[in-house]
Amino acid sequence: MRFSILIMFVTLFVIDASNAETWRGLEVAPENRCSPFDRKSQYPYPQSVEDEIVRSMGGKVYGPYTGRYFKTDSETDIEHIVSVSEGHDSGLCKATPEVRIAFATDPLNLTLAAPNVNRCGAGGKCGYDGGEWLPERNKCWFSHSVVAVRKKYGLTIDRAEATSLEEVMSNCSSFEMVFEDIHTEQMDFAASGASNPLERYDTNNNGKITCAEARSHGITPVKRGHPAYEFMYDRDGDGIVCE
Structure with a gap:
């Protein structure tokens, strides 16, 4: 069974006319930090985007990674689904300042998470990509969002992440965010x-x-x-x- 799954994954990686390996429309390539990275100066975002995230979830202060509700957004972090360091190493290291800011503030790439989930520590996302970390809840929504963000900004994806996300997405019946019923x-x-x-x-x-x-x-x-x-x-x- 494991062997057949691996064969399925291999067939999903294709070589296009430019001789680049692709997966779900994304170029598959190793991460590459082609210029220095500084989160605060290169990828700034205002705290007000947190209010936009809450509005997008119907006014709920909700962490989709764990299915947890919060009383206020003062209890949550702004979470980049594709982290800014990951985006930088996947192509934004060559982007203009305007594109980097757009990436950092794009609602498509933003959600909420408890600090212990968003930051470094046991089980924390800590800038990891989908090949290194997956949420305990909403894996289908998360994986689909990663692909959508990478496509929008022309980012590459490494093979390990593509394989991990394909294992999730190939078993999804929906990519909508699921709100836990409390x-x-x-x-x-x-x-x-x-x-x-x-x-x-x-x-x-x-x-x-x-x-x-x-x-x-x-x-x-x-x-x-x-x-x-x-x-x-x-x-x-x-x-x-x-x-």
């Missing part, structure tokens, strides 16, 4: 007749809910928005406990 679990809890989460889930009555207790009630993994979440310890702050 209301279902709240309604289920209300229907149980319990007046508070501790009454229902805190079996040993110690004022907190453990993963063992949550599993015994069949509610794991517990996501932010579930009534039990506030009484549990989210060690990595990703909005999900007892994964």
Whole structure:
């Protein structure tokens, strides 16, 4: 099976008339930093783009990578789907200042993410490309967005990323962003007749809910928005406990 999948991927890489290898209309080439990179001076963007991102998601302050909702955008980072360093090394190192700014502020390439997801650290995106990092949620939307952004700005893609994204996209039925339903679990809890989460889930009555207790009630993994979440310890702050 693995061998057949590899054959399928190989056939998707083609050589065009210019003798360049392509995948889904993108030139396949190694990353190349053809000029020095400085994020702040070469790829500036105003904080106001965060408000534009929220409006594009129907007013929801939502992190599509994890399916997490936030109270305000002060809790989130502006996230470039194709990072500015990745864009620089994929062709923007030769671009004009105007094109670089357009890339950094383009709504097509912008979303929201919790700081621990956006930045460097355990599990963080940290400027990685789709061959090095994929989100836990919305993989189809993410992969399609990467291709769309790279096409718009004439960027190349390396073979490892193309292979990783193809493995995702070849199994997608839709490329739309999926919004997690945070209301279902709240309604289920209300229907149980319990007046508070501790009454229902805190079996040993110690004022907190453990993963063992949550599993015994069949509610794991517990996501932010579930009534039990506030009484549990989210060690990595990703909005999900007892994964």
